[in-house]
Amino acid sequence: MKTFRAGVDIGGTFTDIVLLGDRGERYTKKVSSTVDDYARAITEGLSQLLAEIDGEARGIAELLHGTTVASNAILEHKGAKTGLITTKGFRDVLEIRNLRMPRLYDMSWTKPPPLVPRRLRVEIDERVNAQGGIDRPLDEASVERAVRFLVDESIEAIAVCLLHSYLNPAHELRVKEIVSRLAPDVTLCVSAQVLPVINEYERSSTTVINGYVRPIVERYLNRLAGEVKRIGIDAPLLLMQSNGGLTTANAAAVTPMHIIESGPAAGVDLALDEPQLVDLIARVQPLAAVGALRDDVPVPRLPRPDGGCREIEHPGDRADAEERNASLRHLTPIPCVHGSLTVAKKAFLNVS
Secondary structure, eight states, rough: OOOEEEEEEEEEEEEEEEEEESSSSSEEEEOOOTTHHHHHHHHHHHHHHHHHOOOGGEEEEEEEEOOOOOHHHTTTTTTTOHHHHHEEOOOTHHTTTTTTOSSTTOOOOOOOSSSOOOOGEESSSSEOOOTTTTOOOOOOOOOHHHHHHHHTTOOOOOEOOOOOTTTTTHHHHHHHHHHHHHHHTTTEHHHHHHHHOOHHHHHHHHHHHHHHHHHHHHHHHHHHHHHHHHHTTOEEEEEEOOTTTTEEEHHHHOOOOGGTTTHHHHHHHHHOOOHHHHHHHHHHOOOOOEEEEEEEOOOOEEOOOTSEEEOOOTTHHHHHHHHHTTTGSSSOOOOOSSSHHHHHHHHHHHHO
């Protein structure tokens, strides 16, 4: 029986499928995406391609997947209705951001609206200081009021981000217990578990986005896992992450923030492994990924002899890309990634 590694990349218009055989042979198929159920295009396309090459579903040893499901939900504002519970006095962190603007002297530029409107950003009484000590104990009554208010507003996800929780998560973990008790059916994301870093905006924004897309990604991946098993594929389902690495479907369902730039990352990763493309990017041509719903202009970082990275930048690209992808500004830029995922990358991009 022939064995294959399968690479699948879905977009708003097309779904690309590649099978790489154990002897290096490659088979490709492009089918129309099924926007109402992206998993259907994947399973139907895989079944058709296997039939064309006389292959068997049980011969697929690994299924690698790049997806724009999460990023499209953000850019189209079609994610879950999300509420934010935060420390008293910090509900406007999502509005203030980090005070950096992609177009510093453009007086007509306006910030994109936050994913959580102000009325759904609820404050609670507590305070952890910058050393991790507790200046003000958690007022659990204020937490219960906040949760009940958000439940009455029919929210689908709650993000919890308290001041300095990266040093001392005790209050956040107690809030998590209270939310789980009062709203067990609501998706819950806690910043100390999602992104325990010092930066308040980055931590708040990432936790909110994780909650905003998690119900959508969970439903999609559960559906996809069930469908590939139905057609006889019993292989690990791995998702491309924004940093060019792979993660399991179970991990991606819990922290979908890691797969926001899943599709474009595969292209950057491949480009950095192809010497002629690296030279071309460095001299004249920026990377670009054009899709039905979005355009991406990644700014890759190439390796330096000292082990660091040098950033390739083209005039105007950064500002344009940042403005188009303003909702994703919290994400870590794609780092140096080399060689470990060549099969997956070539499968996603369908290159020789």
